[in-house]
Amino acid sequence: MTPMMSASLPARPASHAENFSLRDFLPLPDQGFAEQVETFSRHYRAAAEAGATLYMREIQGPADAEVRVLDPLTGQVRPMIMLGSNNYLGLTNHPRVKEAVKAAIDEFGVGCGGPPLLNGTSRLHRELESRLAALKGAEDCVLFTSGFLTNLGWMGALMRPQDVVIYDELSHASLFDALKLTRCRSQFFRHNDLAELAQILTATRTRAPKANIVVSVEGVYSMDGDLAPLPALRALCDQHGAWLMVDDAHGTGVMGAGGAGTSAHFHTPVEVNMGTFSKSFGTVGGFLTGSRALIDYMRFFARSHMFSAALPHPVVATVLAGLDVMADEPWRQEKLHANADRLAAGLRGLGLDVNYESAIIPLIVPVAVDLRLLTRRIHEEGLFVNAIEAPAVPADRQRLRLSLMATHTEAHLARAIEVIGAVGREVGLVSGP
Numbered sequence: 001m002t003p004m005m006s007a008s009l010p011a012r013p014a015s016h017a018e019n020f021s022l023r024d025f026l027p028l029p030d031q032g033f034a035e036q037v038e039t040f041s042r043h044y045r046a047a048a049e050a051g052a053t054l055y056m057r058e059i060q061g062p063a064d065a066e067v068r069v070l071d072p073l074t075g076q077v078r079p080m081i082m083l084g085s086n087n088y089l090g091l092t093n094h095p096r097v098k099e100a101v102k103a104a105i106d107e108f109g110v111g112c113g114g115p116p117l118l119n120g121t122s123r124l125h126r127e128l129e130s131r132l133a134a135l136k137g138a139e140d141c142v143l144f145t146s147g148f149l150t151n152l153g154w155m156g157a158l159m160r161p162q163d164v165v166i167y168d169e170l171s172h173a174s175l176f177d178a179l180k181l182t183r184c185r186s187q188f189f190r191h192n193d194l195a196e197l198a199q200i201l202t203a204t205r206t207r208a209p210k211a212n213i214v215v216s217v218e219g220v221y222s223m224d225g226d227l228a229p230l231p232a233l234r235a236l237c238d239q240h241g242a243w244l245m246v247d248d249a250h251g252t253g254v255m256g257a258g259g260a261g262t263s264a265h266f267h268t269p270v271e272v273n274m275g276t277f278s279k280s281f282g283t284v285g286g287f288l289t290g291s292r293a294l295i296d297y298m299r300f301f302a303r304s305h306m307f308s309a310a311l312p313h314p315v316v317a318t319v320l321a322g323l324d325v326m327a328d329e330p331w332r333q334e335k336l337h338a339n340a341d342r343l344a345a346g347l348r349g350l351g352l353d354v355n356y357e358s359a360i361i362p363l364i365v366p367v368a369v370d371l372r373l374l375t376r377r378i379h380e381e382g383l384f385v386n387a388i389e390a391p392a393v394p395a396d397r398q399r400l401r402l403s404l405m406a407t408h409t410e411a412h413l414a415r416a417i418e419v420i421g422a423v424g425r426e427v428g429l430v431s432g433p
């Protein structure tokens with residue numbers, strides 16, 4: 001658990017959604033490695049064989065709006081409508097992106113053979129950094145091989161033991177792991193609770209007038225699809241001399257003009273802007289944008305950047321081509337939001353309560369409804385959705401996490417609403433005809 005700083009704040013349950021390990025929920029024996037791993041393996045395999053979990057369904061082709069899946073329940077390959085992908089803009093299988101990747105392999109080969117600081121920087125890497133800096137309206141950009149490593153990188157680089165990270169409790173697991181690796185002080189505030197954040201900032205400043213403070217939030221929260229109120233957060237940070245850091249994993253490509261992200265959406269500058277390539281760009285990797293000085297510093301102090309091999313050229317080419325597609329096909333971002341609106345309207349038509357501000361729609365499932373049965377039946381009807389249950393979210397906030405793509409058609413969405421309606425009636429999620 002992250003160390004708590006403020007004694008004056010009300011005691012409350014730590015609902016830090018992603019600061020858990022399955023170990024907290026499944027007692028594992030202490031005796032030895034073999035027994036420990038076998039206990040978990042037995043538990044997991046029993047659940048999988050009983051059809052109680054649908055983790056790791058094997059996809060047999062491109063990750064598109066429609067996927068061919070080896071059905072673990074029947075052993076047959078069949079088409080399913082994908083409503084659980086972060087491939088928001090539908091770029092994973094875009095012909096122009098695939099061509100660019102092939103050309104990059106022909107010109108550069110598949111990898112760099114070293115870290116960015118030494119032999120792992122190519123013309124393509126440089127080009128991508130400057131394109132991303134331009135997208136984000138920043139002076140410079142530095143690349144990482146994943147979003148997870150980006151979060152480990154900036155925090156370890158920036159924070160000294162006396163400095164403080166104040167973070168939203170619904171932050172991603174990588175933020176929690178960064179806190180564990182970084183010897184700094186930290187304090188969480190309730191999700192999007194500006195009054196509590198103000199209280200913590202005041203208390204922190206009083207206690208440590210000279211500390212560097214970063215307020216760390218997500219542009220779009222990955223489980224709820226809601227946004228951080230960046231203008232109000234900016235004002236609080238300015239008032240208390242803190243920096244604002246935004247993890248825009250789910251905002252880049254989705255929010256703001258041209259997909260520039262949540263900071264652009266709110267016209268609110270931030271000191272540290274983080275993004276991933278694993279969502280809208282449909283591949284892997286991460287990046288930070290900020291001032292030239294900040295990025296120079298990150299190149300030498302972010303250990304997950306400096307001591308790890310550079311992004312391979314095919315990945316860099318994927319993102320470069322993705323940026324071209326985003327610029328030339330703005331309909332993708334528009335369609336993505338239109339699709340979210342269409343699905344939300346259909347779900348509301350079933351009498352379901354949905355709240356969303358991005359391309360993620362959380363469909364909260366009351367505890368009285370068997371989430372696993374609901375998910376299994378929806379799977380049987382050909383919808384690929386992700387069920388999120390405790391401990392990943394509080395038990396009374398269990399949900400289907402529906403993610404839209406620009407490439408969903410009206411037929412996909414109509415079918416999704418039909419299935420959720422029919423299965424919802426079966427399991428007691430939907431009432432009425």
Ligand SMILES: Cc1ncc(COP(=O)(O)O)c(C=O)c1O
Pocket residue numbers: 146147148149151172174218222247249250276277278284285286
């Ligand atoms: C908010 C957020 N930050 C960071 C990450 C990690 O990104 P990556 O998958 O690129 O490692 C994720 C991915 O799930 C995320 O949702």
